[in-house]
Amino acid sequence: MRLTPVDVVLLGLHGLRTRKARAALSALGIAIGIATMVVVTGVPASSARDLDARLATLGTNLLRVHPVTVGDQPQPLPAESIGMVRRIGPVEHVSAVANLHTVARRSDRVDEHDASGLTVLAGRTDLLAAVGARLSSGRFLSDATARFPVAVLGWEAASRLGVATVRPGEPLPQITIGNRRFVVAGVLAPVPLVPDLDTSVVVGWDVAERSLGFDGHPTVLYVRAAEANLEDVRAVLPATVNPRLPGMVDVSRPSDALAAKRATATTFGSLVLGLAGVAVLVGAVGVANTMVVSVLERRREVGLRRALGARRGHIRLQFLAESTALSLLGGIAGTALGAGAVVAYAMWHSWPVAIPSWVAAAGLGGATLVGMIAGVYPAVRAARLPPTEALASP
């Protein structure tokens, strides 16, 4: 006689129903393992999806052109390089900054040698569009303000200089650059593609040349080009920027750094995933242990079932179904628990939630498999019990 699948499931759940606390505890082992698996894959996946989303809005078509540093001295880029790059066909935006090698302070009362570790840059007025930066408050430099002592602060620079926000209608805050007073017109939001800007103070190109001794040579060019032609543009940039010494020019792609960060997160994840696998394995041992004890306790039930016509195979099936049900329940609970943790963590970081569906499937499938394997030995033992011996058990 064959048992129907429904009968097998009911038999499997029967033993769990009558020993709820023990079933819950041994399922907990599996649940913790599966939950860990879901978390260690779900969290990096959510983080990666967030990076993807950020990369998509920031664009991956930004190139950073900077001179190679020889010894201590960076080889300056020619002043006319900006115009030359602009003439490359697929180039959409070109902007530039130049390091002024001077010091920005809260006021002239602060010692020049006790500066805040900020970089003072001369910046072109079209910098924001090129690097994809936004203002957190105030305004950026315009053709009009670039000629006057007006500065715009990076996000981190603003907090180090004690400028929280720039409010319209209120007197503009003042800082000291070199030995001159500058008013702060705006504060930038963090710039993910060019984190250097966060610790920078940007002043106009003209005012830098007039009062801070700037020679007009840009330090870094930011180039946006059509994505399809990006590699071509990248190839011609060194010769365009510095026709005499193209080897002295380096071109990098800032979005690569974010992509690398993403790859790092994934590598880290696979290590922890292995540890989670070990946790599942430990849970499986717990299930096997519970089942062995359960078989020992239920020898009389086994004997009775044999007397009622159960074949050895029926007994095996019953205990296999029980251990599978046990660890599948653990798997379901663990997946739910892990998913909840990922959702909470992602929401805390305001990331989009991403739980790879293969992880949930592998978690549940793995738990089922583990339960079956853990149940084999106890099930075989139960089935091998001679009926008379089983019935005579105390």
Added chain:
Amino acid sequence: MSEVLALERVTRQYPGGVTALDDVSLVVTRGELLGIVGPSGSGKSTLLNIMGTLDLPSRGIVRIGGEDVTRLSDRRLSDLRGARLGFVFQQFHLTEGSTAVENVATGLLYAGVARRRRRRLAEQALERVGLGHRLRHLPHQLSGGEKQRVAIARAVVNEPDVILADEPTGALDTATGDSVLDLLTELHADGATIAVITHDTDVAARLPRRVTVRDGRIVSDRSAENEERSAGGTRCG
């Protein structure tokens, strides 16, 4: 009278040389109610196990429904128990956490009866043993006598050829034991074939046929008509 179950010169030896049954022959015919009586250690439990195919003889033949079961595979034996035999145990062996109906329905689980039909037949069997009002009760909510009635319902639910009852009154007080015996007598009157194993001569006295076992041999086989039947052995212990 047709034979339902027969033992022919059955010997059961255990490893170590203990002979629990020694050359026993016994025929149970359809519609009989017989007692197998003997003190503890006489071999009556071994006899029951062999009659119930839970154990196989070292020598000899066991026939159930005319078929020699000693040659059957474990799988065929299991099917045979599920289809032709019913067991009642001293300790009831009810499953805690399952209702009376569920316990009785387990008696049909391995016979391949569909679930809904199992339930209906179980309810009918419980009504037959006078527990129609206890269908949804759990074992711990039932008295000892009621538990044994549930166990009897489980033994009869598959309409077996023979019901084997091992000390069915052993765990009950005298009055409750009597009512369980009354129930077995009623079932017998309805046509069931029942073998009761007991060490209690008072219980045995109420049964139409008494087979006395001592030291692994049948020492007497009397029916109510006080007629001595031919027994496998007549040695008195």
